[in-house]
Amino acid sequence: MENYSYIFQGTAFTSKSKKEIYILKDYLFCIDDQGIIKKVVAPDDPLYSSFIHEYEGKDNFHRLEKGQYILPGFVDLHVHAPQWAQSGTALDIPLNDWLHTYTFPLEAKYSDIHFAEKVYDDLVTKLLANGTTTALYFATIHKESSYLLAEICAKKGQRGLVGKVVADDPEQNPEYYRDQDSQTALAETEEFILAVKELAKTTKQGVYPVVTPRFIPSCSEEVLKGLGELAAKYDTHIQSHCSESDWEHNFVKERFGKNDAFALHDFGLLRDKSVMAHGNFLEEEDVELFAKTGTAIGHCPLSNAYFANAVIPIAHFSSKGVDIGLGTDISAGATPSLYDNAKQAVVSSRMLEDGVDATLPAEKRGTPNSRITINEAFYLATAGGGESLSLPIGRLEENYAWDVQIIDTEEEGNRLPIFDETEKLYDIFQKIMYLVKPVNIKEVWVQGEKVHGY
Structure with missing residues (x-):
């Protein structure tokens, strides 16, 4: 035997x-x-x-x-690790105010490696205690503290996929919190990729570097193109946000004359190891492109309720063959628990199917065939997350x-x-x-x- x-x-x-x-x-x-x-x-x-x-x-x-x-173990497909320090605050203000009043000033603090260590150590511990064995992390623009997050995952035994965030556009990012320029952003991303790949050689459960443009509005065309090339060169995972809100969806369409999904694809950022958070405003051709390229959706039902302006039709997108998993979206989602998000995924789908405007007749109030069950939410938190990351986990x-x-x-x-x-x-x-x-x-x-x- x-x-x-x-x-x-x-x-x-x-x-x-x-x-x-x-x-x-x-x-x-x-x-x-x-x-x-x-x-x-x-x-x-x-x-x-x-x-x-x-x-x-x-x-x-x-x-x-x-x-x-x-x-x-649960697979969390969308965590803004630095935002753990503001979790549970300011969820009642508009997204742009939330970012500039709370989030960007907080993320700028991660140039301080000691502050980063204190927050990241606590976050990884909390996620493990909530049953999350694999997490896909946005860190910050800072290469050193982003690498520290990967080190903490390695030390604590969590399977961490970590991205050094790239945000270089001077018009869309505050002066105190952005990459110096596109060349620096790309050079530091490549250095980060190589360092995490080296760390992974000594880590049983695996840690992975992730190419991470914050989202198209934060990035120059040069940096988006360069990040697509780096992801192809090193065969890394890719993460970003896609068609999250009215503002983002319309901003990209105005800038490039095409939907967010097609703009990302043209920069080489939609691939089999890509996970795009949210996707509430994906249109039918976008969904087909996701299915064709193997791009997954990180569904964040709690944070969507605060900031996404709509309920994503998860059942419909799933029926089209798109890989989908769950994310907490800390801190726009205020809880580190995927149990909470699994429940909310069911609730949100029921509200989409039944509708929310009681002044309308029942037959006009909702979107038919939108509900999902707790079985499906469990799948999203486990096997769906594993498939989204192309890793043998979740089953x-x-x-x-x-x-x-x-x-x-x-x-x-x-x-x-x-x-x-x-x-x-x-x-x-x-x-x-x-x-x-x-x-x-x-x-x-x-x-x-x-x-x-x-």
Whole structure:
């Protein structure tokens, strides 16, 4: 029998498809020394009893306790890491005021490496405690503190994809917070890419450099073209914002005579490893371009409610073959929890389908076939995020990374309302998705390493 680093025995939930949950009752999960799920064994498999006999009682055998369940770790596709320091403030003012009064002055502070360390260390710890095993981060324009964020992810065991933000246009960025010029921005981005790739060689779970134009309005044409070339040269992930709001969508159309998606594509920024946040105002041809290029949407339902001016038709975009995952969008989304965003994704989709203007007749009030279920929101937070990043994460299947959260539904600090021992496992899954708090997340593992637990 093969020698495994860990064997876990317990009941788990994972996505079978975008709309279906696969319940793995009392399964065995066999993890190799690289943190990969090498074998998944069902109780009716002839090998099941042999594995129990071989491993039970050993230090590397983990049997879940009563009331505990395994979920894949969550994948957060949109985090503004520096904005953690302003999370929960100023969400009632217009976006432009929010940026210039709060966000840009805050992000400028990350030239101070000590301030950056204090915030980033806390953020990564908080995200892990909320079950987020992989995060796609915007940092700031500062190369040194952006690299520090990658180092902190590496040290704490989170799979971090980190971008040094590029914003060089003097007309759209304040003088105190912008890249010196396009040449400097591109040179520092290339240096950042090389440094993070070197760091990744010593990091089990992986850290990744991400080409990160803040969004088209922040960037010169020279820098957008150069960033597309760097992404192709080093085969990096790419992230930005696309058609987030009325203002952004119309600004790009006025500047280039085309939609945001096509402008990004012309600069080489829409590829299979691209994730564009928001996308509320994508038009049909934009959606087709996303599907064709493999570009994913980072859906941020809570922040969209504050700043995006519309509800994104997630069900429709998904039906067109676009990869979609969930993002918190800290700090326009004030919570580090993807559980909160999964719930909001369901709520927002229902509001889109039912409509919000009660003065209209029901048949004219909403957009039909817009709702998604909690199963679909769970998919977005796990498998959808993995597919969006083109990484083998987000599923409890063979050859996927052992990125998991172990949920304790009987935790005294937030005992879930499960009173009948014969309650259906699917109903328990739903209660987990709607009611879990960080106190219920007993352990978090990334790439076969325990990174959070008590």
